[in-house]
Amino acid sequence: MIYLAKFYGNYAENTTLVADVPFPQHAHILPETFRRAKSGLKYPPHTLLETVITDEAVNYVLDNPVKGKTAFIFAAGNQGWMGNNGRYDKDDSTELHYKVKLPFIVLTNIYAGRVASMFHVHDHVSTDASACASSLKVMMDVQNLMNNFGFDRVIVLSGEDAVNNLTLEFFGEAGASLQYKDEERIKPSAFDEVNQGFFLGQGATLCIFEKQHAGLTKPKAAFLGAYTSAEDNTNPLGQRPDGEGYSKAIEGSLHVTGVRKEDVTVVKTHGTGTEVNNRAEKAALQRSLGAFVATSYKQRIGHTMGASGLLETGLLLNDLECGIVPKILNRTADDDVFLSYDAPAPQGPFLSLAAGMGNIYSAAIFSTEV
Amino acid sequence: MDFIELFDACVRENKPRLDKYTKPKSLDVTLKEEDIGLDSLDVTLTFVMLFEIYGIPETEDFNVPTESLRHVRDYMWENKQRDFDTVEAAMEAVT
Numbered sequence: 001m002i003y004l005a006k007f008y009g010n011y012a013e014n015t016t017l018v019a020d021v022p023f024p025q026h027a028h029i030l031p032e033t034f035r036r037a038k039s040g041l042k043y044p045p046h047t048l049l050e051t052v053i054t055d056e057a058v059n060y061v062l063d064n065p066v067k068g069k070t071a072f073i074f075a076a077g078n079q080g081w082m083g084n085n086g087r088y089d090k091d092d093s094t095e096l097h098y099k100v101k102l103p104f105i106v107l108t109n110i111y112a113g114r115v116a117s118m119f120h121v122h123d124h125v126s127t128d129a130s131a132c133a134s135s136l137k138v139m140m141d142v143q144n145l146m147n148n149f150g151f152d153r154v155i156v157l158s159g160e161d162a163v164n165n166l167t168l169e170f171f172g173e174a175g176a177s178l179q180y181k182d183e184e185r186i187k188p189s190a191f192d193e194v195n196q197g198f199f200l201g202q203g204a205t206l207c208i209f210e211k212q213h214a215g216l217t218k219p220k221a222a223f224l225g226a227y228t229s230a231e232d233n234t235n236p237l238g239q240r241p242d243g244e245g246y247s248k249a250i251e252g253s254l255h256v257t258g259v260r261k262e263d264v265t266v267v268k269t270h271g272t273g274t275e276v277n278n279r280a281e282k283a284a285l286q287r288s289l290g291a292f293v294a295t296s297y298k299q300r301i302g303h304t305m306g307a308s309g310l311l312e313t314g315l316l317l318n319d320l321e322c323g324i325v326p327k328i329l330n331r332t333a334d335d336d337v338f339l340s341y342d343a344p345a346p347q348g349p350f351l352s353l354a355a356g357m358g359n360i361y362s363a364a365i366f367s368t369e370v
Numbered sequence: 371m372d373f374i375e376l377f378d379a380c381v382r383e384n385k386p387r388l389d390k391y392t393k394p395k396s397l398d399v400t401l402k403e404e405d406i407g408l409d410s411l412d413v414t415l416t417f418v419m420l421f422e423i424y425g426i427p428e429t430e431d432f433n434v435p436t437e438s439l440r441h442v443r444d445y446m447w448e449n450k451q452r453d454f455d456t457v458e459a460a461m462e463a464v465t
Contacts, residue, residue, distance in 0.1 A: 038465050041419050042383075050386050058387060101418050101428070105411065114411065118387050 002146050003219035003370060005210045006060060007314040008052040011203040011301040017180060018163075020095050023172025024180040027163045028201030028302030029096075040101035044162040044202075046111065052206040053115060053157070061119045061155065061208065064215030068152030071124035071145050074112035075134040075158035077306020096164050112157075119155055130228070131356030132270075134158060135205065136309030139226035139364040142209050143256070152211045159204040160305035167200055167305070174237070176274050177303075188299045189330035190273035191282055191338035197274045201302020205311040219370050221317055224259060224349060226364035227252025236358050239276045243284030245361035246353060250288040253363040259349050262290035264365070266325050266350035268316045269338075271296025272303060281353065282338070293346070294338045299329035309354035309362060316352070320345045320368050373397070373443040375457045376423070377416065381408065383461070384415035397440035417442075423460045425451030 012028035033051075036042035061070075100106055108127045116125045124145065130137035135158035145151040161167070171177035176197045178188055186196050209223060210216055229252055231245030239245065254261055267289070269281055273296075285294065297312040304311055319326050324342045331340035349367040356362075378393050385391055390407035399405055401413055408416070417434055420442075421427075426449045435441040454460040 036383075036464055039422055041422055041464060053386065055387075101422075102414065105415070110411075115386075117409075 001212065002143070002223045003210055003212070003216060004207060004221045004223055004317075004366070005216055005219050006057055006208040007205065007220050007317065008054055008057055009203070009205040009311050009314050010048065010051045011304060011311060012201060013301060015199055015302070018095060018168055019180070021165050021168045021172070023169055023177070025168060025172055025177055026180065026183070026199045027168065028199060029163060030202045033162070033202060034096070034098065037098035040099040043100060043106055044098055044164075045159055048162065048202055049115075049157060049159045049204045052204045053118065054206075057206055057208065058118055061153070064213065066152035066210065066213050068150050068211070069123035070119070070121050070153040070155070071126070071151050072112065072116035072119060072121040072155045072157070073138045073141060074108055074115065074127045075138045075156060075306055075310070076108040076127050076129055077134045077158070077160035078129055078131055096168070098164065115157060121155065124151070130360045130362070131358050132303070132305045132308055133228065133354040133356030133360040133362040134306040134309070135311070136226065136313075136352060136354040136362035136364050137228045137356070137360060139223065139362070140228050142223070143225055146209065146211060152213065154209045156207045156209065156310065157204075158307040158310050160307055163200045163202050171200060176272065187330040188273055189332065190269065190271040190296045190299070190328055191278050191335070192332050194332070195273035195275065195278060198272050198298045198303040201298075201304045203301060203304025203307040203311050205307050205314060207310055207314070220314075222367045222370045224365040224367055225253055225257035226362065227256055228360060228362040230359045231361065233359055239280040239355065241276070241279050241283065243280040243282070243287070245359065246281055246284030246355065246363075247288045249353070249361040249363035250284060250351065253351070253365050257365045259365055261288060263348050264289050264351050265292055265346040265348040266316070266320070267292050267294040268312055268350065268352045269294050269296045270353045270355045271298050271328065273298065277355065281355075289351070292337070293325050293343050295325050296328045309352060309364075313352040313364070313366065316350065317366070317368065320350070371454055371457055371460060374439070376460055377420070377439060377442070379457050379461055380416045380419040381412065383419060385412045394439050397438065397443060399439050401436045401439065401442070419464065420446055422464050424449070424453065
């Protein structure tokens, strides 16, 4: 059995209006992570990530050695790290502009090595760039390392290249993030007839997965297994309306775990609230599962991109511990499946979903029965 | 402004974990990892912050002599374009 031994997350519940970009929009920003960023001395994504690399986490790993090998994986979202690259960020007067004095330090593999050394990890270090599916996609790697290669502990750090001018303009231009001009008539939600996407959000998480050992007490959940799929689609930015990619990921995760589809009672959706995701994810869930209730966290913390899959999974675990599956905020229709109200937490395994640009769909199954 | 205190403040800004770091007791300490507990990346990041504080052009980044902290201090002082009365003021000036 693989356990989620420790979960640390950071995110912003409040939103800030970012007005000085071509597509003005609110975003869930942690202003303190932009400290010393304009000079290029500090790099906002690293400042954020280091808030979840706590002394408690490091000391737990160092004080509780495991018998088998230890791995460190950095789920980095997108490899385009560096806020001042590309065509979007040439105006350095904007609020979120930052630069990088030493470009090599933002290379995700160098940063991964730096953090891995804090945990004294010397068996395996890797990075992942599966876009917004990144942190759930690496669960397939966690499973593989621990089931097939003698690893007893895998530390997963996940994040994204902040919320910067590039990401705001990119998602704004794509019509995926909700723009300020539309806020009077619509709020971020999902699975309604009319939604218009999400607010972006900064977020990071550190998760420690382990097999049973003497120092492991009160694990947060059992990790049963995961699968990541693609779908037959010629558009790497699009999603098939029939949700083939999601279905293949869900069914792959059911197969690898041996969990029956009717036993999955709760789903943490990707839940971006874009029209294409509403259609695809709903179709896949209705086809591939039995009776379930579904929630989404992006309306509460924004779309934290690379961190979103695992970060939202940890937040669901917190809510399940409190006995509830929270509603999807701002729903405009009553719904007892894609919840428009808080529901009591049922027993049984739960499914986490994530999707990423580039035709990537991830599903992971956890259980609170540990 | 005490250079050891300034150096220490810059290290603390740039090194995520300080368990291996030993604050220099004198300017004669070397910058070798076994002496001070900083790896090459820690040292580079610390130098870059010192450059910013002293207003030294980035083109000088890789010319800093590293035989000892005294060599580093002398180099910074010879090339500085500005200075501060206190460590607090220096750190505050870096945005």
